[in-house]
Amino acid sequence: MTDNDAPPVIVRDLVKRFGDFVAVDRINLEARRGEIVGFLGPNGAGKSTTIRMLCGLLRPTAGQALVAGYDVAREPERVRQRIGYMSQKFSLYNDLRVIENIRFFASLYEVPDSVLKERVSWILDMAGLSGRKSTLTGTLPSGWKQRLALGCAVLHRPPILFLDEPTSGVDPISRRQFWELIHTMAAEGVTVLVTTHYMDEAEYCNRLVLIFQGRIVASGSPTELKQRAMTGELVLVECAPLGLALDLLRQTPDVADAAVFGNALHVVVPEARTMIPRLRTHLSQHGVIVARMEPIRPSLEDVFVSLTAAQGAGGKA
Amino acid sequence: MRWHRLAAIVRKEILQIRRDLPSLLITVAMPLLLMLGFGYGVSFDIRHIPVYVYDRESSQQSQDFLKRFQASEYFNVMKTVDNYQAVIQALDAGACRLAIVIPVNFSEQLKTGGPVSVQALIDATDNNTANVSISYSEAVVQTYNQQIQLEWLQRHGQARLQPPLKVDARTWFNEDLESTANIVPGVVAIIMAVIGSFLTSLTIAREWERGTMEQLVSTPVTPLELMVGKLVPYFVIGLLDTALCAGMAIWWFEVPFRGQWSVFFLSCTLFLIVVLSLGYFVSVVAKSQLAASQAALIATFLPAFLLSGFIYPIDQMPAVIQVTTHLIPARYFMTIIRDVFLKGTSLPLLLDDLLALALFAVLLTILATRAFQKKLS
Structure with a gap:
C-alpha cells in the first residue's frame, strides 16, 4: 500500500501485444485523485485494451500499472475491490429486475448490510430509477441502463472508476446527465478514467490523453492541447465544389493542412488575416464559389485530426 | 470463499x-421423455418372433406339433402357406423371421421311429434374433420329443420316467428375467449424466x-465461489430430476427397489457433482452455448451408453476397452444403481465404486475451478 498522496493510477511503459499486433505501445500515465482523465482516439487505437489492463482483466505483455497502489498483474483481486468498471457493452443482467441487479453486485462487492439500504436508494435516485425498481433491466431505455450500470459499478464507493465508452448509443440529454454524475463523483475525490470518441464529451475531462495506433500522441487539458497542438491558425471555408477546393488548398504553399469537417473545410495557415484574401482569390480563379471564409477557434477534433495526421506522416517517413 | 458472494x-x-421458462420446461420434459423412450424403446427381450408355417402334411399330428409354436409367447405364427415360393417371399419381404416346414411324411416317419427333420428357415440378418429363434425352436422340439418318448414308454408299461439330470435354476435379483429391470435403473443413470452436464454446460x-x-x-468474486454458486441450483434440479426418474422406474416400470435410500442418495449426489462439474468445465472451455451443450452431450451420453456396462457387459469387452471403462464415471454409478435397485446391496459392498465416484467428483471440481480464468481473451 502506498501513502495517500501517491497518484491512484500510475502506468509505466505498459505494452499489450496480441500475436504480432501491438495494441498498446509503451504507455505512460499518471492520474491524480479526483481527476477525470479522458482517453481519446479512433476505434482500435488501444483505449479499451489499456482500460482492461488497468482493471486486471487483461494481462499486460510488458510494463507496469499500479492502481490504488497495487500492481494489476500481481494483485488483480486487490485492484478489483478498489475499482468500479463499466464496460463498453452493457453487461448487467437483462433478465434480472433493476433492484436484483443492484443487490447482486452489492453482495459481490460485500457492501455491508448496514449501509446497503442507503446505497440502494442513492443508486436509484442517481439513476432516476426510483419508480422502476421492479422493472426488468432489459426493458429499460439505453440511457437509463447506462446510469444503472454506473450505479452498480460504484456501489462499493470505489476510489477509482474506469468507464469504457460509457455513453455510446445514448441520447444527448442522457449523456449530459451522465457526465454531471461523473463530475459529482470526481468532486468527491473519485479518480475517473474514461474512454470516448465523442469530441464534445472530451471537453468535460480535466485531462485528455490522445491515443493513436497504441501510442499516446498528446496529453494535457483540453485548452492546453488546443493551444499547443495547432501550429498556426484555423480558417473555416464554406464553398462548392468541396472536393476541388480541398485539392487546390492542399497544393497551396503556406497551407499546413486542410480537412473536411461536415459540409465545410478547416484549413490551417500560419496567419489567418493575411492568408484569407489570398486563398479567396486562388479558389475563385479556379471556379470555386466561396460562401464563407473566416478564422475560427480550433475544436478538439481539429487538434485530433492535426495530431493524428502528423503521426501518420511521421509513421510513413 | 465468502458466504455473501456465494x-x-x-x-x-x-x-x-425461474425467468427462463423454456429451459425450466426442458429440465422436466427431457427426463420424462427420455425415461419413456428408453424404458419402452430399449429392450433385450425377444418375443413374438413372426413365423410362417408350411405344413406339407397337414395331419393331425403335424398340426399338434405346430400348435406348440403357436402357444409359445416367443413365436407369433402369422400365416400358414401351401408352397415354398410363399415361404421364400415372406422371408425376402421380412414378413417373417422364421419359417417352419413340416415334411410330407411327418407322422408316418414318427411312427416308424426314424428321425424326422423339421426344416427351420431363419432370417439371420439380425444374428441375435436368429440365435434366439434357433434356441427357442430347439426348445419347442425338445419338449415335443420328450412328450413322444414319454407316451411311448407309458404305452410299454414304464410310466413315470424322469430325465436323469435337470437344472434347478433360481433366478435371483430379477426373478422374472425382465430386461426392463436391468435397463430402467441404467436409464436413470444415463439421464442423470445427460441432463446434469447439459444444464451446467450453458451457464458460463x-x-x-x-x-x-x-x-x-x-x-x-472468486472462481470457486462462481462455480459452487452456479452448481448449487442445478444440483437441486438434478436431484429433483433423479427423484422423478427413480419414481417412474419404481411406480411406472415397476422395477423393484431393494436397497437403502441413503446409499442411493449418496451415490446420486456424487454422480451429480461429477456430471455437473464436467458440464461446467466444458462451458468454461467452449465459451459458446451451442458448442458447449453439444460437447457435454457427447462427453457424457456416449461413454455412459456404450462403456458403462449399460448395454454391453464390461466383462465381455476386449481387455483394452475394459481398462478404458475405468475412466468413465458412469461405469461406477451404473454398477451402484443396478445393485441398489435390484440386489439391495448395502454400503460396504459398494464402497469401491463410491470411492471411485468421489475421486472423480473431487478431480472434476478442481479441474473446473482451475480452468476458469478471470481474464478476457
Whole structure:
C-alpha cells in the first residue's frame, strides 16, 4: 500500500501485444485523485485494451500499472475491490429486475448490510430509477441502463472508476446527465478514467490523453492541447465544389493542412488575416464559389485530426 | 470463499432459471421423455418372433406339433402357406423371421421311429434374433420329443420316467428375467449424466455470449465461489430430476427397489457433482452455448451408453476397452444403481465404486475451478 498522496493510477511503459499486433505501445500515465482523465482516439487505437489492463482483466505483455497502489498483474483481486468498471457493452443482467441487479453486485462487492439500504436508494435516485425498481433491466431505455450500470459499478464507493465508452448509443440529454454524475463523483475525490470518441464529451475531462495506433500522441487539458497542438491558425471555408477546393488548398504553399469537417473545410495557415484574401482569390480563379471564409477557434477534433495526421506522416517517413 | 458472494451467485442463478421458462420446461420434459423412450424403446427381450408355417402334411399330428409354436409367447405364427415360393417371399419381404416346414411324411416317419427333420428357415440378418429363434425352436422340439418318448414308454408299461439330470435354476435379483429391470435403473443413470452436464454446460458460456461475464470478472468474486454458486441450483434440479426418474422406474416400470435410500442418495449426489462439474468445465472451455451443450452431450451420453456396462457387459469387452471403462464415471454409478435397485446391496459392498465416484467428483471440481480464468481473451 502506498501513502495517500501517491497518484491512484500510475502506468509505466505498459505494452499489450496480441500475436504480432501491438495494441498498446509503451504507455505512460499518471492520474491524480479526483481527476477525470479522458482517453481519446479512433476505434482500435488501444483505449479499451489499456482500460482492461488497468482493471486486471487483461494481462499486460510488458510494463507496469499500479492502481490504488497495487500492481494489476500481481494483485488483480486487490485492484478489483478498489475499482468500479463499466464496460463498453452493457453487461448487467437483462433478465434480472433493476433492484436484483443492484443487490447482486452489492453482495459481490460485500457492501455491508448496514449501509446497503442507503446505497440502494442513492443508486436509484442517481439513476432516476426510483419508480422502476421492479422493472426488468432489459426493458429499460439505453440511457437509463447506462446510469444503472454506473450505479452498480460504484456501489462499493470505489476510489477509482474506469468507464469504457460509457455513453455510446445514448441520447444527448442522457449523456449530459451522465457526465454531471461523473463530475459529482470526481468532486468527491473519485479518480475517473474514461474512454470516448465523442469530441464534445472530451471537453468535460480535466485531462485528455490522445491515443493513436497504441501510442499516446498528446496529453494535457483540453485548452492546453488546443493551444499547443495547432501550429498556426484555423480558417473555416464554406464553398462548392468541396472536393476541388480541398485539392487546390492542399497544393497551396503556406497551407499546413486542410480537412473536411461536415459540409465545410478547416484549413490551417500560419496567419489567418493575411492568408484569407489570398486563398479567396486562388479558389475563385479556379471556379470555386466561396460562401464563407473566416478564422475560427480550433475544436478538439481539429487538434485530433492535426495530431493524428502528423503521426501518420511521421509513421510513413 | 465468502458466504455473501456465494449466496449472491446462487440467488442470481435461481432468479435467472425461474425467468427462463423454456429451459425450466426442458429440465422436466427431457427426463420424462427420455425415461419413456428408453424404458419402452430399449429392450433385450425377444418375443413374438413372426413365423410362417408350411405344413406339407397337414395331419393331425403335424398340426399338434405346430400348435406348440403357436402357444409359445416367443413365436407369433402369422400365416400358414401351401408352397415354398410363399415361404421364400415372406422371408425376402421380412414378413417373417422364421419359417417352419413340416415334411410330407411327418407322422408316418414318427411312427416308424426314424428321425424326422423339421426344416427351420431363419432370417439371420439380425444374428441375435436368429440365435434366439434357433434356441427357442430347439426348445419347442425338445419338449415335443420328450412328450413322444414319454407316451411311448407309458404305452410299454414304464410310466413315470424322469430325465436323469435337470437344472434347478433360481433366478435371483430379477426373478422374472425382465430386461426392463436391468435397463430402467441404467436409464436413470444415463439421464442423470445427460441432463446434469447439459444444464451446467450453458451457464458460463451464456455469460460470455451475453457479455455479462465482463462485468462479473471485474468484481472480486472468486472462481470457486462462481462455480459452487452456479452448481448449487442445478444440483437441486438434478436431484429433483433423479427423484422423478427413480419414481417412474419404481411406480411406472415397476422395477423393484431393494436397497437403502441413503446409499442411493449418496451415490446420486456424487454422480451429480461429477456430471455437473464436467458440464461446467466444458462451458468454461467452449465459451459458446451451442458448442458447449453439444460437447457435454457427447462427453457424457456416449461413454455412459456404450462403456458403462449399460448395454454391453464390461466383462465381455476386449481387455483394452475394459481398462478404458475405468475412466468413465458412469461405469461406477451404473454398477451402484443396478445393485441398489435390484440386489439391495448395502454400503460396504459398494464402497469401491463410491470411492471411485468421489475421486472423480473431487478431480472434476478442481479441474473446473482451475480452468476458469478471470481474464478476457
